[in-house]
Amino acid sequence: MLAAKAGITAIGLLAGTAQPALAQDVPRRVVSMNLCTDQLAMLLADKGQLISVSDLAHDPRSSAMVAEAAAYPVNNGLAEEIYLMQPDLVLAGRYSQLATVDMLRRLGIRVEQFDPATSLDQVTERMTRMGALLGREDIAADQITRFDQRLASFRDGIAPRPRAALYFANGYTSGDQTLAGDILTAAGLINIAAELGLVSGGVIPLETLAMAEPDTVVTGQPYPGASRSEEILSHPVVGALQAGRPSTSMNAQDWLCGTPYVLRAIGQMAELRRDVQADRERQQARK
Amino acid sequence: MTLLTLKDFAVTRRGRDILRNVSLSVCPGELVGIIGPNGAGKTTLMRAALGLIDHNGQSTLAALSARERGRAVAWMPQQREIAWPVNVQTLVTLGRTPHLGTGQRPSAADQAAVDRALERMDLQSFRDRTATRLSGGEQARVLIARALAQETPLLMTDEPIAGLDPAHQIATMKIFGALAAEGKSVMVSLHDLGLAARHCTRLIVLDQGGLVADGPPQDVLTAERVRVTFGINAFLQNTPEGLIFQPLDVVA
Amino acid sequence: MSRLALGLSALVATLFLAALVVGPAPLGIWHGLQALIAGGNGPEVLVMREIRLPRALLGLMIGGALGLAGAAMQGYLRNPLADPGLIGVSGSAALGAVLALQTGLAATVALGLPLAALAGALLGVGLVLALAGPRGSSLTLILAGIAISALAAALTSLVLNLSPNPFAANEIVFWMMGSLADRSMTHVAIAAPLILLGGVMLGSLARGLDALTLGEDAAEAMGVNLTRLRLVLIFGTAAVVGAATAVAGAIGFVGLVVPHLLRPLVGAQPGRLLWASAFGGAAMLLAADIAVRVILPARDLKLGVVTALVGAPLFLHLIYRTRQEGL
Numbered sequence: 014m015l016a017a018k019a020g021i022t023a024i025g026l027l028a029g030t031a032q033p034a035l036a037q038d039v040p041r042r043v044v045s046m047n048l049c050t051d052q053l054a055m056l057l058a059d060k061g062q063l064i065s066v067s068d069l070a071h072d073p074r075s076s077a078m079v080a081e082a083a084a085y086p087v088n089n090g091l092a093e094e095i096y097l098m099q100p101d102l103v104l105a106g107r108y109s110q111l112a113t114v115d116m117l118r119r120l121g122i123r124v125e126q127f128d129p130a131t132s133l134d135q136v137t138e139r140m141t142r143m144g145a146l147l148g149r150e151d152i153a154a155d156q157i158t159r160f161d162q163r164l165a166s167f168r169d170g171i172a173p174r175p176r177a178a179l180y181f182a183n184g185y186t187s188g189d190q191t192l193a194g195d196i197l198t199a200a201g202l203i204n205i206a207a208e209l210g211l212v213s214g215g216v217i218p219l220e221t222l223a224m225a226e227p228d229t230v231v232t233g234q235p236y237p238g239a240s241r242s243e244e245i246l247s248h249p250v251v252g253a254l255q256a257g258r259p260s261t262s263m264n265a266q267d268w269l270c271g272t273p274y275v276l277r278a279i280g281q282m283a284e285l286r287r288d289v290q291a292d293r294e295r296q297q298a299r300k
Numbered sequence: 301m302t303l304l305t306l307k308d309f310a311v312t313r314r315g316r317d318i319l320r321n322v323s324l325s326v327c328p329g330e331l332v333g334i335i336g337p338n339g340a341g342k343t344t345l346m347r348a349a350l351g352l353i354d355h356n357g358q359s360t361l362a363a364l365s366a367r368e369r370g371r372a373v374a375w376m377p378q379q380r381e382i383a384w385p386v387n388v389q390t391l392v393t394l395g396r397t398p399h400l401g402t403g404q405r406p407s408a409a410d411q412a413a414v415d416r417a418l419e420r421m422d423l424q425s426f427r428d429r430t431a432t433r434l435s436g437g438e439q440a441r442v443l444i445a446r447a448l449a450q451e452t453p454l455l456m457t458d459e460p461i462a463g464l465d466p467a468h469q470i471a472t473m474k475i476f477g478a479l480a481a482e483g484k485s486v487m488v489s490l491h492d493l494g495l496a497a498r499h500c501t502r503l504i505v506l507d508q509g510g511l512v513a514d515g516p517p518q519d520v521l522t523a524e525r526v527r528v529t530f531g532i533n534a535f536l537q538n539t540p541e542g543l544i545f546q547p548l549d550v551v552a
Numbered sequence: 553m554s555r556l557a558l559g560l561s562a563l564v565a566t567l568f569l570a571a572l573v574v575g576p577a578p579l580g581i582w583h584g585l586q587a588l589i590a591g592g593n594g595p596e597v598l599v600m601r602e603i604r605l606p607r608a609l610l611g612l613m614i615g616g617a618l619g620l621a622g623a624a625m626q627g628y629l630r631n632p633l634a635d636p637g638l639i640g641v642s643g644s645a646a647l648g649a650v651l652a653l654q655t656g657l658a659a660t661v662a663l664g665l666p667l668a669a670l671a672g673a674l675l676g677v678g679l680v681l682a683l684a685g686p687r688g689s690s691l692t693l694i695l696a697g698i699a700i701s702a703l704a705a706a707l708t709s710l711v712l713n714l715s716p717n718p719f720a721a722n723e724i725v726f727w728m729m730g731s732l733a734d735r736s737m738t739h740v741a742i743a744a745p746l747i748l749l750g751g752v753m754l755g756s757l758a759r760g761l762d763a764l765t766l767g768e769d770a771a772e773a774m775g776v777n778l779t780r781l782r783l784v785l786i787f788g789t790a791a792v793v794g795a796a797t798a799v800a801g802a803i804g805f806v807g808l809v810v811p812h813l814l815r816p817l818v819g820a821q822p823g824r825l826l827w828a829s830a831f832g833g834a835a836m837l838l839a840a841d842i843a844v845r846v847i848l849p850a851r852d853l854k855l856g857v858v859t860a861l862v863g864a865p866l867f868l869h870l871i872y873r874t875r876q877e878g879l
Contacts (some may be wrong), residue, residue: 057751120838182719183852184734216850220577223598238717239653241726249602350773370775381767383630384820395765398775430820446766449775 035091039148040102040123046090048075048114049270050104050127053143055081056272057152065098069199074236077266077274093118130271131213133164133195139271160273167199167279173288177202177282178227179263180251182235182242184219188212193268196275200282202229219250229289230254231282236260302327303359303372303454303485304349309357311341311348311509318344319509322357326454326487333490333500333517337530340506342489343378346456350375360456370398374450378458380443385432388442390419395449417449418477427542437464444472448479455479456487461495473499493534497521497545505529517543527551556817560831564612567838571608573640574845575599606737609837611838613740614732614800617747617792618824619833622807624754627761627822628785632812633690633870635863636793637804637856640700641676645790645797646727647704648672650711652798654720666746670794676700677786729856730801732841750791751830753784758823765822803856805863806833812866836862 014256043058044065045051054063055078068089069075070082088094091120092113095103105114105125114124125146130136137157175196179186187193188211189204197204205227209217217225230251235243245251254260267278311319326332334342348355350373351362361373376397382391395417396410406414421441426434431442444460455476461469462507473495476486480501488541490496496503496517503520505513507529513520518538526534526547532534535546572588573581577599587596588605618636625634636642652658652668661667683696708727712720760781763771772778796803810832811825818824837855840862844853 053675218576218850219603220575223603224577226595231745236717236719238715238720239656239658240715240719241723242715242719243717248638249736249738250598253598253602347769352772353771366772366774366777371774373773375770375773377767377769377773379767379769381765381770383765383767384815384822386765386820390819390821391765394763394766394774397759443766469695 040100040146042098043102043104043147044088044095044098044100045070045104046088046095046110047104047106047127049106049129049139049272050143051082052076052078052270052272052274053127053139054104054147055085056156057140057143057149058147059149062147064100067093073266073268074234075266076287077272077277086233093188096120096122104143104146111291122148131190131195133199133271133275135192136160136271136273136275140273160276163276164199164279167201167283173290174201174203175228175286175293176205176208176225177285177289178205178217178222178225178230178254180222180230180246181233182240182245184222184245185214186211186217189212190208192271192275196268196278198281200279201286202282207243219245219248223250223254227254228293229258229260229284229285231260232262235266259285259292261285280285305360306349307358309345309355309359311344311355312351317509319348319355319506322511324504324511324514326484326485328453328483329480330485330502331476331499331501332485332487333496334487334506335491335493335496335503336506339508341509342506343458345506346375346458346487346489348486349400350456367398370450370452372445372452373454373456374452376443376447376455376460378456378462380436380439382431382439382443385430387428388418388423388426388431388434388445389414389428390443391431392423392445392449395446395451398450413421413451414449416451417445420448421445422471437468441462441468441472444475448475452484454485454487458489459491460488461490461492493521493526493530493547494545497543498541504531521545528546556828557831560828560835563835564831564838565874567835567842568608568612571611571838572600572604574842575604576845593707602855603734606617606735606740607732607841608838609740609798610732610735610743611841612834613743614796614803615806615834615837616830617751617796617833618803618806618837619788619810619829619831620751620754621792622833623811623822623825623829624761624785625789625807626811627757627764627825628781629693630764631683631690631693632815633693633808633867633874635805635808636673636789637802638701638808638867639676639680639684639693639697640704641673641680641789641793642666642797642802642804643704643708643728644679645669645673645794646802647708647711648675648794649798650708650727654711654715659755663742663745666742666795666798670746670790672704673790673794674786676704677789681782681786692709694871725854725873726801728802729854729860730797730803731844731852731854732800733852735799737851743795743799746791746795750788750793750795753788754792755826755830757781757788758826759760761826789863801854801856802838803859804837805856805859805867808870809859809863809866810836810859812870833848 043054043063045054046067048067048069051066065088066082066085068087071079071087073079076082090110090113095117100122103117103122105124105126106127107126117124127139130139140153140157144150179193187207189207190212194204205225232246235246265273302325307323309322336342349359349361361369364372392414393406396406396413421444423441423445440463476488477499478493479486488516497514500517503517505520512529513525522537526532531551533548533551535548537544538539573584579596584600588600591597621636626632649665649669649672652665657668658665679700680696684693709724711723760776763774765778768778811829814828814832817824818828840855840858843858844855849851
């Protein structure tokens with residue numbers, strides 16, 4: 014039995030996506046210890062199948078599904094507490110809590126790890142895999158169809174595309190090959206990080222941001238409690254770039270994970286794009 | 301006119317009397333030697349008279365404002381401290397501090413006072429030397445020159461000749477004598493009773509915090525006094541050269 | 553104007569200009585300066601006036617403040633090892649600043665941030681002077697500094713770790729090493745009043761510090777009010793170091809290196825060393841801030857790293873020499 018579980022895990026890891034599960038293999042007690050697997054599992058799991066989600070799922074700044082998460086007991090990603098929940102499947106992120114994952118595997122518990130999504134395509138991939146793992150392929154296929162339809166509706170007829178800057182604490186930004194970059198593109202905005210040669214994440218110095226003159230600046234929402242890292246978001250230069258132009262701060266919970274909630278982020282950005290275009294037309298009319 | 305008057309003067313520290321019941325006056329033209337065994341209260345007397353430590357009773361100097369006092373008396377402490385490698389000229393010019401207004405630079409008059417002090421201490425050739433690199437004796441002379449440059453009516457010095465070679469000890473005492481002859485006064489604490497006897501116009505003997513004798517050297521330095529206060533037997537003789545004092549042996 | 557004053561002013565002016573023309577935005581020197589002075593609507597004006605000008609001004613002010621504070625403390629303690637960073641004054645100021653930021657005091661009270669840093673610095677200076685005594689021997693001074701720095705650093709880390717803001721905990725290195733990156737005119741306005749006030753206070757100590765060359769007794773007898781001098785020194789140092797640390801973090805070694813290098817040029821006079829060290833400190837910090845931008849333009853290399861790389865070897869040398877002289 015142990016060997017069989019280990020084998021399945023190994024195959025799952027090698028293939029990158031889960032193998033279709035046999036009906037009798039459908040996990041009955043699933044514990045998720047990663048913000049993104051929390052949300053995918055809550056979206057797809059059968060009643061009573063998911064028995065615990067991570068503490069972050071309850072954090073309104075990070076989680077798009079706080080209300081749903083309230084129904085689930087919380088875990089803090091500690092091997093001991095998760096083992097005591099006697100799960101038959103643990104869902105984890107690829108890069109976090111590695112020691113816990115190793116420990117659980119040594120204890121013979123099946124652990125499936127999910128990579129963070131870096132594009133919109135991967136949203137459907139993740140959903141397909143989660144559906145397969147939970148034995149809920151039909152539900153997943155259903156949601157994917159709806160997701161694709163709504164996504165397509167955003168992509169229709171967009172021109173000219175305004176240039177947007179994503180600007181987070183410490184001057185950090187997301188490049189084109191990231192989920193955030195894809196969200197901007199899908200909403201019909203040009204990500205200036207790409208113009209500046211940033212592919213994944215990176216820092217745009219304030220000076221470079223000022224010289225790039227983006228049409229709009231999207232900032233991260235500051236956390237409570239002061240930090241020097243976030244002070245840059247209220248720097249007069251950012252203020253000057255936002256002054257008199259449409260701009261917004263992002264709701265991080267919609268941007269963090271490859272779930273259908275990215276549609277809300279795309280919707281917000283599409284609205285911003287329309288505001289920028291309307292503003293531009295007003296300016297031209299005045300001239 | 302007196303330069304310093306102490307009346308019922310006393311110093312108490314941690315409940316112990318360091319100095320008690322001292323009354324004295326210093327007039328112009330005096331070279332006052334303050335003598336006494338270790339711990340008799342010589343340094344305490346001078347520092348308290350200046351108002352640098354808490355005291356009871358009256359001191360005319362301690363009653364002055366800090367600035368007025370700086371023009372009334374120059375004080376050369378026993379610790380010959382020169383914290384930074386400044387040159388001799390700069391160090392001696394520090395003596396002019398009480399004469400300068402806020403932000404005022406030393407004037408030609410101040411420089412003249414510095415020149416006089418350097419000349420008096422025979423230090424003209426040392427003017428540009430770094431004070432901290434001089435020998436101990438040379439440093440002592442520079443510090444005396446600093447006190448002289450203050451050009452006050454009264455000079456108080458605490459063991460200024462300790463560590464000087466005999467020639468410079470005598471020369472220094474003669475300089476103090478010359479100042480007294482000019483109408484200024486000098487109070488000097490010292491352990492060399494021979495120099496004290498020869499050069500001072502007046503000696504004050506302290507013992508265990510009390511003033512036990514005050515007067516001209518030949519009156520104060522008696523065989524009896526020396527034996528009781530200092531615990532030594534000494535050879536004492538009035539000669540045409542002045543009073544000769546030579547310690548001989550410790551009293552058994 | 554002495555030759556030294558002219559030379560130092562020219563150096564500071566040159567470095568100030570250099571600080572204005574170094575940055576990731578590719579502006580020509582003349583183009584940039586023109587935008588700075590003439591103004592206009594372009595992004596160049598934004599870069600020059602809102603990014604580079606405040607950064608250069610802060611480098612000037614904070615460097616001057618640290619150089620001045622170092623020279624004043626050394627003059628008072630008659631010890632060349634005294635530096636606000638090394639003896640824990642900057643660390644205590646950082647603790648005050650962090651407390652003000654995390655409790656919200658900085659956001660609600662005008663000048664709450666620099667005043668809280670001043671209070672922290674005040675505690676630090678007071679403790680050091682109390683522990684090291686009136687003439688701090690090198691040993692007690694450094695030991696007191698180590699103890700106070702360690703305590704202040706631990707408490708600063710604790711406060712930042714307890715912050716609800718996840719970024720705060722990562723900023724321990726900023727508060728320990730200091731940086732001028734992404735500062736604005738707001739920060740200039742926060743720091744300037746206290747730095748000016750403290751600078752004037754410390755500058756007024758010149759004659760007293762000169763007199764202290766002869767020791768406390770002699771200085772007091774020459775009319776120097778030591779009680780007043782001590783108070784002005786403590787408040788002046790706390791004001792300049794507090795305000796500097798509040799906006800730029802704790803930057804060490806400026807107050808050590810600069811007075812040491814300039815002392816021979818002012819004839820070792822503690823009074824003249826004050827203004828010279830203010831200029832020299834400004835020059836050193838401007839140079840260090842140019843260096844961090846040239847060496848690693850994309851990263852926020854901390855200023856304290858550069859000043860420590862320059863200052864620490866000198867500090868070791870000074871300790872070695874102090875040992876030879878028998879403390």
